[in-house]
Amino acid sequence: MSVRFAVVGTPGDRRVTMFGAAVAARGLPEPYVIPWRDVLAGKELSAPEGALLRIDSPGEDGEVDALLRGPGEPARVGGGATWYAGFTAGLARVAAIPGVRLLGDVAEIGVLFDKRRCHAVLEEAGVAVPPGFAAGSYEELRDLMAGRGWKRVFVKPAHGSSASGVIAFQEHAGRVKAVTSAAWTGEAYLNSLRLRTYEDEADVRRLVDFLAPDGLHVERWFPKASVRGRAFDLRVVTVSGEPTHAVVRVGRGPMTNLHLGGERGDLEMVRARAELWERVLATCARAAACFPGSLGTGVDVMVGTDWRSVAVAEVNAFGDLLPGLGDLSGNNRDTYAEQVRAVLDGHA
Template sequence: MTIRFAVVGTPGDRRFTMFRDAVLSHGLPEPHLIPWRDVLAQQGHPGGARASGLVPEGALVRIDSPGEDAGADALLRGPGDPTRVGGGAAWYAAFTRGLRTIASIPGVTLLGDVDEIAVLFDKRRCHAVLERAGVPVPPAFEAASYDDLREKMAERGWARVFVKPAHGSSASGVIAFQTHAGRVKAVTSAAWVGDVLSNSLRVRSYEGEADVRRLVDVLAPDGLHVERWFPKASIGAEVFDLRVVTVAGVPTHAVVRASRTPMTNLHLGGRRGDLEAVRSRPALWERVLDVCSRAAACFPGSLSTGVDLMVGGDWRSLAVAEVNAFGDLLPGLGDLSGNHRDTYTEQVRALLSAAKGGDGGTNHPKAASGGANRPDSARRASWT
């Protein structure tokens, strides 16, 4: 039987085109694309009755990021400039409804657990899951306003924190905040365009308390996850962290993200650094792989995760900053085994190995499907 894939994604998005290329390279039919716009348009139709026609019968369904589609963003957050910061709570509510719409389609076989995706898009819940599992994470609290942030920092004796919108991604609205001798400083990629706080590709600093208060209080209504600043290791003049991609729970790809600013995201001026600086320290590298495997194990229904791992300034301590549901977009990055497979090829290979009943040398996924009357858990993917 020929395996058929369907992808919930965005037309023209690199995530879909790279996954499609990986599928075609294995001699399989081109994946069917289900635009997020179409899924979101089905909101309010319980049981997936109208959504059923979106998915070809028998297809394995991969859920991917809505990407940068302005139309999908408007359906998720409401009309407005797609570059604006904020609206995360509305986005999350619409996004999770969309996930439930997909999961409710009778007989659908999902390659990702929608409940886990929902947790991964809530930094507070994700942090709590990791902490309960003993995965190292920075201490954290929730804040409801600038005054609440300052009060809770003072209670804990923290002078430096990262303030993160609960449902943000790609560092949108993230603030590296510090206080010293009555002065404050906030480093962020958010910038005011008139009265609208917008994402930019340049990291900047705000040092007036009124400016910082305005930033935090605009973001606070959507929920704020605040983590104690974890001093990161540096290579030369740049601090760095790691994005480690796992497939079926196994770390398969890693990239060093180095920057002169607290934000290491590659789209904000970070660059791919020297991974050998970490791999050449065997004890450290083993702990990196172990922590990322343990983080992935917290989400056993997710075929792939992108773990953002911080290495401490002592080059010994580790802490997970994020676990990303859609963290596998790393063009041109080969696998850690040296087989020159990108992240999408590795996932297709894992799925084909599972379909043949093999393990391909690691633990690979097994997908389970069920009919409309089966409990939701029976329609989730289980990677064992």
Template sequence: GGAELLNDPGDVAALCDKRRCHARLSAAGVPVPAALPPIGGYDELRTAMAAAGWARVFVKPTHGSSAAGVLAFAVGPRGVRAVTPIEVAPDGLFNSLRVRTYDDEATVAALVDRLAPEGLHVERWLPKAGLRDRVVDLRVVVVAGRPTHAVVRAATGPLTNLHLGNARGDLAELRAAAGPAAWAAAMQTCVRAAACFPRSLHVGVDLMFQLGWRRHAVAEVNAFGDLLPGVLADGRDTYAEQVHALTSGRWERWRAAAAVTGAGTEVAEAVACGS
């Protein structure tokens, strides 16, 4: 009836499919963790890991969200270890807010085999940079081609999602640790990631700096990643920022530029979060 969709259904479908999203980012040259071909179960996972020479991976349901069904899986001389919010109960598997660690291989194999028919996306586990005694990554909201809001997610384990009991970290401390050049490069990467979905007003980019702060990668891009309560940039929260992008004409300029070039031409205009 004449309404304009601000987040295109095709973009949303791709963003909600981790395999498709990863492939689109990779094809555009956005730095992402390397991924394994689709695997059909635990034995295939172990074989593919051995062939790739990887000892640690993230096993993610292809269509999952909020870390549901995710396993941070490691293989070592002492056996296997999986960190996950999956609770194994007599009547099935349940997503839990309490993260668990499983080191019984039969249990881990059963988890992977149970999830595999739903579709799995397996990525190499990259070592994240840390602040103090925690590993950290970022949720960066990109609105109309501009990264405007960011939250540091700090965790003592590999799963950094805030709803799993992790803490917000200090953004200024992280920026100082990364340094101006590395921070600017990371924000440009967020813009390039958003440009892969040019018909969407906003996306939420999960970005990690690797050990040493020189390199970074995009872990995921989220279609519904703009819930950052209490985070303001230029006095606006993420929702007010989207309205501002619409009323100021920035959304129209970004969409037109992305349609012409196939990539965000406003990369050079990417602003540091909170400035």
């Protein structure tokens, strides 16, 4: 049987390139690429008859960003609600492409890109997550924190990725502190590649109230385990519901994202603790099971300071961009090769 893959993505994006390489390594034709700009611009969409269609991230493309959020600096913070409306409309157009088999459920992708809905799904399924609430302003944030007795929280835009606009916020003795990658230019907030700290309450209020109209998801701060004074968490990739790849992310601040200065840590320090490692894998599998129509997920899982408790911080629809990372079974397959293998096995 002849198998043909197609991918919705941004041509030249590393995800598209790495997925194409994984397909070619199996002796199959390069995937047919449907550009996100065509999807969002309303162009007629098509793919080879019977193609297995993978939906990938829009990537970092200025033209695509403008189609999703409107004209402006691609690095700007905010506009998440507009971005989400355009993105989900695009997903609906992709789902309507005739003659293809989708490798990802578009409704599930929509949930994964809404932190409030995703958190609710996980919580309902009994997956360990920090308790949370929605907030519509800085005043509401402070009131709801006070009512719960919480002093430290993470404030997250409802729709976003790569920690854009995320704020690690704490209050103590009337003083506030907010750590974020959002940099105020005097006119707007831009994503920075380094974390910065705001301690003037007026600055924090301005940032929170700027983000609030797009929707905010707030979670109680989960104290994370640390190594040599640096906190860490893990990104665990699942394929067909099973954890297949994992990387430890170590950061100097409250956020461990690799593009914000986080570094890959020693996975063996977690795997060596057999009970903890099994708990991490089981938690990630339970999170992935909430999205059975998704070929792969990227689960961000935190280990508590007791080195026993775990909690899921995020589940990402496009969390598999981890170049050079081999699979946990030792077969030397990267995240894309593992997904291609799973698809071909299931297709056969």
